[in-house]
Amino acid sequence: METLLNPSKTPNLFIPKTHLFKLSFLHSNFNPQPHSSFNRRPLSITITCKVKTSQGRKNDGKNISKKIVLTDSAPELSNEEIKAKPKGGGKAWGVIKKFPKRVLAILSNLPLAIGEMFTVAGLMALGTAIDQGESPEYYFQKYPEENPIFGFFTWRWVLTLGFDHMFSSPVFLGTLILLGTSLMACTYTTQIPLVKVARRWSFLQSADSIRKQEFSDTLPQASVSDLGVILMGAEYEVFLKGPSLYAFKGLAGRFAPIGVHLAMLLIMAGGTLSATGSFRGSVTVPQGLNFVMGDVLGPTGFLSTPTEAFNTEVHVNKFYMDYYDSGEVSQFHTDLSLFDMNGKEVMRKTLSVNDPLRYGGITIYQTDWSFSALQILKDGEGPFNLAMAPLTINGDKKLFGTFLPVGDTDSSNVKGISMLARDLQSIVLYDKQGKFAGVRRPNSKLPIEIDGTKIVIVDAIGSSGLDLKTDPGVPAVYAGFGALMLTTCISYLSHAQIWALQDGTTVIVGGKTNRAKAEFPDEMNRLLDQVPEIVESSISKKPDNIGG
Amino acid sequence: MIFSTLEHILTHISFSVVSIVITIHFLTLFLLVDEVVGLYDSSEKGMIVTFFCITGLLVTRWIYSGHFPLSDLYESLIFLSWGFSLIHMVSYLKFKKRKNNLSAITAPSAIFTQGFATSGLLTKMHQSAILAPALQSQWLMMHVSMMVLGYAALLCGSLLSVALLVITFRKAIKIIGENNNFSFSFGKIQYMNERSNVLLNTYFLSSKNYYRYQLTQQLDRWSYRIISLGFIFLTIGILSGAVWANEAWGSYWNWDPKETWAFITWTVFAIYFHTRTNLEGVNSALVASMGFLIIWICYFGVNLLGIGLHSYGSFTLN
Numbered sequence: 001m002e003t004l005l006n007p008s009k010t011p012n013l014f015i016p017k018t019h020l021f022k023l024s025f026l027h028s029n030f031n032p033q034p035h036s037s038f039n040r041r042p043l044s045i046t047i048t049c050k051v052k053t054s055q056g057r058k059n060d061g062k063n064i065s066k067k068i069v070l071t072d073s074a075p076e077l078s079n080e081e082i083k084a085k086p087k088g089g090g091k092a093w094g095v096i097k098k099f100p101k102r103v104l105a106i107l108s109n110l111p112l113a114i115g116e117m118f119t120v121a122g123l124m125a126l127g128t129a130i131d132q133g134e135s136p137e138y139y140f141q142k143y144p145e146e147n148p149i150f151g152f153f154t155w156r157w158v159l160t161l162g163f164d165h166m167f168s169s170p171v172f173l174g175t176l177i178l179l180g181t182s183l184m185a186c187t188y189t190t191q192i193p194l195v196k197v198a199r200r201w202s203f204l205q206s207a208d209s210i211r212k213q214e215f216s217d218t219l220p221q222a223s224v225s226d227l228g229v230i231l232m233g234a235e236y237e238v239f240l241k242g243p244s245l246y247a248f249k250g251l252a253g254r255f256a257p258i259g260v261h262l263a264m265l266l267i268m269a270g271g272t273l274s275a276t277g278s279f280r281g282s283v284t285v286p287q288g289l290n291f292v293m294g295d296v297l298g299p300t301g302f303l304s305t306p307t308e309a310f311n312t313e314v315h316v317n318k319f320y321m322d323y324y325d326s327g328e329v330s331q332f333h334t335d336l337s338l339f340d341m342n343g344k345e346v347m348r349k350t351l352s353v354n355d356p357l358r359y360g361g362i363t364i365y366q367t368d369w370s371f372s373a374l375q376i377l378k379d380g381e382g383p384f385n386l387a388m389a390p391l392t393i394n395g396d397k398k399l400f401g402t403f404l405p406v407g408d409t410d411s412s413n414v415k416g417i418s419m420l421a422r423d424l425q426s427i428v429l430y431d432k433q434g435k436f437a438g439v440r441r442p443n444s445k446l447p448i449e450i451d452g453t454k455i456v457i458v459d460a461i462g463s464s465g466l467d468l469k470t471d472p473g474v475p476a477v478y479a480g481f482g483a484l485m486l487t488t489c490i491s492y493l494s495h496a497q498i499w500a501l502q503d504g505t506t507v508i509v510g511g512k513t514n515r516a517k518a519e520f521p522d523e524m525n526r527l528l529d530q531v532p533e534i535v536e537s538s539i540s541k542k543p544d545n546i547g548g
Numbered sequence: 549m550i551f552s553t554l555e556h557i558l559t560h561i562s563f564s565v566v567s568i569v570i571t572i573h574f575l576t577l578f579l580l581v582d583e584v585v586g587l588y589d590s591s592e593k594g595m596i597v598t599f600f601c602i603t604g605l606l607v608t609r610w611i612y613s614g615h616f617p618l619s620d621l622y623e624s625l626i627f628l629s630w631g632f633s634l635i636h637m638v639s640y641l642k643f644k645k646r647k648n649n650l651s652a653i654t655a656p657s658a659i660f661t662q663g664f665a666t667s668g669l670l671t672k673m674h675q676s677a678i679l680a681p682a683l684q685s686q687w688l689m690m691h692v693s694m695m696v697l698g699y700a701a702l703l704c705g706s707l708l709s710v711a712l713l714v715i716t717f718r719k720a721i722k723i724i725g726e727n728n729n730f731s732f733s734f735g736k737i738q739y740m741n742e743r744s745n746v747l748l749n750t751y752f753l754s755s756k757n758y759y760r761y762q763l764t765q766q767l768d769r770w771s772y773r774i775i776s777l778g779f780i781f782l783t784i785g786i787l788s789g790a791v792w793a794n795e796a797w798g799s800y801w802n803w804d805p806k807e808t809w810a811f812i813t814w815t816v817f818a819i820y821f822h823t824r825t826n827l828e829g830v831n832s833a834l835v836a837s838m839g840f841l842i843i844w845i846c847y848f849g850v851n852l853l854g855i856g857l858h859s860y861g862s863f864t865l866n
Contacts (some may be wrong), residue, residue, distance in 0.1 A: 110822060113822065114819055114822055114823065117815050117818060117819050117822075118819065120815060121812045121815045121816060121819075124808050124809075124811065124812050124815075125808075125809075125812055127803070127808065128805045128808050128809065128850075132803075167803045271801070280798075353796060354685040354687075354795060354796050356795065356798075363798065365796070365797065365798045367797065367798070467797075467798045469798045469799070471799075474794070474800075477800065478791070481787045481790065481791065484783060484787065485783060485784050485787055488779065488780050488783045488784075489780055492776050492777065492780060515772070515773070515776070516773065517769045517772075518766060518769035518770060518773065
């Protein structure tokens, strides 16, 4: 392995005209000519060398020039990670310029990345095990100092490291940022050169190197061009040069991991934008009332800037629910009208749970509902609006109740009629002693007589629980999602490479693949079986199978 | 009425067929296979019958309840066992010629998940329930089915890695015990793996070791392919879930326990792929075995907590 040295312009170093360096397969060892003048200083030499990669020696026409910067310590070379720029003179400037290279080399270290991924996974698991977002007293109780879990884990750990809000804590975010920079470094230093190497097609010149491949075989009476035709039929791209052949298939499978990493970077960028630039808010609006969007939305980060659409006024025309025959709620609907600053109606739409309203970058979601008031007639007078209050019970079934005082309202022990409801369909009424009196539906208008008072339920007025949101990061995140799905699917493809050499009348075939290693020998055998055997005698043509 | 009886019949048929298949499998394994090809064939046919039974079961349930059969834990368990039998069918159809080790993994998995689903623990969930408003969406089909298929594939792949670890560790102990001259270590075996096949014949003493080595190689490659496939499904599942969450709840990622654990599973299998680039064999198998536990925590353990936005799948043991 020979190299030629082309000295670059470095005024204060004396560099001899030619050097002979021996670069063996995986590591370098070079013997500089002994010159005391540059033993201590960093050398700045540009070397043009032919590097022997695992794909065999390059043809004469193809000359990779890799520039290597030598320092006074032995450089570590690996085939695909050599990337450097020629340095200028001066030591301090050189050190500063070298710093990014060193950082890049450290960051793109694979075990470091694996460690980071493990750390992220562990922190997330911890975040689900520790209850998030509670008050400090809760943690004092749960992780007391007198009885620490595993002997050391107390509330001090939880609060100082920010584990009570794990997913926005500095520890977690810092690890994520580190992972992101590792991703970027790795893509830049390792993956892109890998693409360049993979794309280059190379011919193997010697039969030995072909035999050393993972799969290799010999076809006694065959021609390499027949093999080429068969491979082309099997969707390989075939290159034939004299007696040697190179074919490959599925190159996209090599590029796709880069796509995966880039998609992840896009998602992380979009997520950061979402976290720092969006607005969020929720509101419960009784039917018939309005609110202005800007009053409800609050910023989440320092990049949040409100837009013109924030002045829109939202009016809830109607809120209603659909029910199954069994009485369970099947869907909530809210009929909304949007008015701009001049009072003109700009949009009208009925929302439901999986069907949000989008206007001017703001999205309104139907997430919840509540019972605002019950409208009743008492003894023919009214209508009175009784506010309904939510009663807490376990589970996610709601219960609302209200109370109509009857008789002497100034005494300390006021008695009255209680009304309870689970949804807007039916109201259950109880008398002064708390005994069950009856059930009425609001649209039936049937009166009910309780303790001498005639009650008619006129209407059940619900209120709609709406969540509003604006999120500038969503397009980037969705693009990242799509790219990630696509590139993950593509990276399932296997990159197969086949070399062949015509040696007299025999053809030596070798191949390898990076993913589908189990199926590759079978596929190769099937293809080789189809190569016709060349029979010397002029009589017959060929049988179709050939032993290897 | 007829649909629910049909459903019952299909459940019981598939359960019994799978138990028969497993019994046959264990018999063939212990009685040294090759003479009893007829029996092996019948076990393959049994798995095909199981596949069709479970498919029929799911279709019946779909028609009967009007929604895609994936709305609670019982239905997702049935879907999971369907996923296992689907993987078995696909590998059987692709590799008709050779005997398939995979069925030793998929058949027991199918029966265990199905057995658990139909057992007494979850009887009150057997009737199809109505869907909550948040679940009435087209996304339900894509997100949940992708996730469950992804779990099925990843579980198969990680079980294969566990098998690989078991075989390798037994082999190591045996070799070191047998023959002190050679004192093999894992490093040597993996190093040779990267060299040509020619060296294998000269290094291994007995044909038994060679066949074991072939077996671990095959297990490693199978597990890699299946885990890749499962990873693709898992990615699509998580991402479609995020898009659905954005449409329904207003935000694509809420650090909900189930979402977080799905992300942890994704990360662990991404680590699996990254540990494969330099050394093949034991390291990645260790990671995949961890992945097995994590999938169960993600699928089952989180449901036991019963909190968060994904509480549809929860149940209480009583």
